[in-house]
Amino acid sequence: MKKELAKTYDPKSIEERLYNSWLEKKYFRATVNKDKTPYTIMMPPPNITGQLHLGHCMYTIQDIMIRFKRMQGFEALWLPGTDHASISTEVRIVNAMAKEGLTKADLGRDEFLRRAWAWKDEYGGRIVSQLKKLGASCDWDRERFTMDEGLSDAVLEVFVRLYEKGWIYRGEKLINWCPHCKTTISDAEVDHEDKNGAFWHFKYPIDGTDEFLTFATTRPETMLGDTAIAVNPDDERYKKFIGKTVTVPIVKREIPIIADSYVDIEFGTGVVKITPAHDPNDFEIGIRHNLPIINIMDDDGSMNENAATYKGLDRYEARKKIIAEFKDLGLFVKEEPITHSVGIHERCNIVIEPLIKLQWFVKMEDMAKPAIDVINQGKLRIYPERFTKNYMGWLENIRDWCISRQLWWGHRIPAYYCEDCGEITVSKTAPDKCAKCKSTTLRQDEDTLDTWFSSALWPFSTLGWPNDNEDLSYFYPTDTLVTGYDIIFFWVVRMVFSGMEQMGDIPFKDVLINGLIRDEQGRKLSKSLGNGADPLEVIDKYGADALRFCLITGNAPGNDIRFNWTKVESSRNFINKVWNATRFIMMNMTDEEIENTPDNLTATDKWILTKMNEIVKEVTANIEAYELGIAVQKIYDFTWDEFCDWYIEMVKPRLYNKEDKTRDAALYTLKAVLINILKLLHPYIPFVTEEIFLTVQNKEETIMLSRWPRYDDGLRFEAETNEIELVKDAVKAIRNIRGEMNVPPAKKVKIFVVSSDEKIAQSFKRAESYVKTLAGSSEVFIQSDTAGIDDGAVSIVIPGGTIYLPFDELVDVEKEILRLSAEVKKYENEIERAEKKLANEGFVKKAPQALIDEEKGKIEKYKEMLRGAKEQVERLGTHH
């Protein structure tokens, strides 16, 4: 029984069904196949805490590339997975526990982790199932999780290797501390926000004198940790004080006045208080001058025992109290309002504190270099290219990476401390005794690793590394990484240096950077704003295909995209157009298949086949260059404008006349072009194209997924193409005149095509049937003179001839003359323009020949039309 398409396009009835059948048939499976070339994309793993939001819908780009390559015959692997997202997940679990009145300490590590895994089991699959709704053609059999067994093994392996190489070390350094999350965070996780604050000026009494040194600070509480006062060695004002001491009043600490060129004479008072434990610059100065480092803060941001009477106070409480106390002491000078940049933890928006802590770091210097080199050597390319600057800038200024986190959800650091001798043993498996003193009382480091430590290994850990295997050697290096510009630093850079270090090769050849999706007002999507449409709602209303289509259309790589509903709707309308075009074709189709190209193709058929062939070529090139938006625009225009609005309309008379000898040729062409359109569209809108394809082919099983159309040298019919374009122009001109003259659409008119050129006469002869329907004509007369044409007929000049439209109503001859005179003027201008151009020596000498020929051709064409138009003016004039 012949299949049929439903009357209206309804995505809901097809998308889920098709996706399930794809899964069943394992279309997305990719395995080692030596006969094929692999094409691999590793999906940026979404957080298990996440829900599908519009941002994830940019995964469509990956799906388009994968489907395109799969159709081209590559062994296309799109490997999906999720990220444990240590801090983000842990915060959620802690919050959920808080509702039960529980804390991490109450539960203990094991119980906490049990809960965390339960959480993962419950929510970790959510985002994955939502991606399926979007149509993602991943090889789900290969789905990985950053904390699954294999990936955890990779993490330990890398940690141990780097430790043994001396590139992972433990050290006491200034780190970014989040007092809310009570963990360190990396530099990349600190956002800088300009905040309104105050610049408080205080003075310290100089010991042994009655003089003071006035300085300013934005964080008065750090005075508790001051261990020096610094001035510039060349500052005449303060030279005399260098070497003396001041006393920090509130803690009665005597500290030296030191000279350091870091201090800017011009800025503030030229005097800087030095707090090595709580400021990066001060820390450096502290090291240079061998200053004591006094940590005054506890992990929650409150003052600790070094803060004397302020112990236990929150940092901001302490600040207030200290200011008040300085006022009492008469050592407060003034308060200036100031906006300054403050470090904020991007997750919780709490002001971070620089603190000294004993942490694990990755030494970056040696690893950064190869990651820079691969760009310079052109082995790794970033699209659009401008993002390479971001990438390089970050790597060139990189600092050691703090990788230890005071969290439980994550990969626990494989370092074991001997309780007896303090020796550190780093090992993938827990050692039973200390390597140095043989003690068996060993304690594993409590901390876990930065979540990006594991995702940095994603391109190879997901393929089974560190175990050598076929998958790894076949699919690695991967081909394209597609991700947003917001995680170049976090992730892209780290994958590159990890790949270079562990695999000795780049993790991917191309990085395609996509923009961020914004809401309808152009704002960034954010959880707190709750803005942005819910993709599931969009899919529910318009279908995944429409959503995919709308996100890709009219977007250039790397540019942000503003979501808007009307765009989704017009995408859906386009899909509906394809749907209905198919219905029309099927309505007319006969049961027997036309296997081979018929030999009675008409000019019209050859014209559309030529156009289609061109589109195939261009679209393929565009997609290969990651120009997805340009490509889809071309398919859109070709489908709607050329195919539906012109070709189908042109072909209708042939279809309606069962006796027409070229009916089969029309049907063949309709189907051939339709199928190619479906294929070109398939990567973008996989569901509906598949549904249509199966219906048209009357099949249950697709072959569409496996074959991308190829450019065919045999499908270039230049003469026919020119012929049809000429007729199209004529039809357009007739419609135009009809509109201008307010001729009702239902009104059929006679058309006289007058030309002494036999070729043109033949062209219109061949086109007669559809010119009638397209131009609303009762009869088309093709003749070499104006015999029988009413004097009052409206005329249209075409290259090589004139078309007359005798309307029943009397034409206003004055107006007609005016109209035709305007045409005359137009042609004269065109000719003048082209002649000027050709008279330009420089142009003739340097412009490409094709362009010169084109201009010459124009002159000929317009001269002809000019002559015709003049004749018409004359004719009307004498008639008048």
Add this chain to the structure above:
RNA sequence: GGGCGUUUAGCUCAGCUGGGAGAGCGCCUGCCUUACAAGCAGGAUGUCACAGGUUCAAGUCCUGUAAUGCCCACCA
């Protein structure tokens, strides 16, 4: 303080390596033409931010200016 974008039709945006300005939506006119009113035919609208420069030729390349946005940065 550096770096990178953006500025094109009323709105949202395309425009690849320089060779006569485009789409969608909106707007105006007219059509329920037996695939589609989620449609058809026709139409209007742009000193391509500004100023210089290179070139036979600039929305496209160079320099500068202005507006706007983002990223990076230890000036207390």
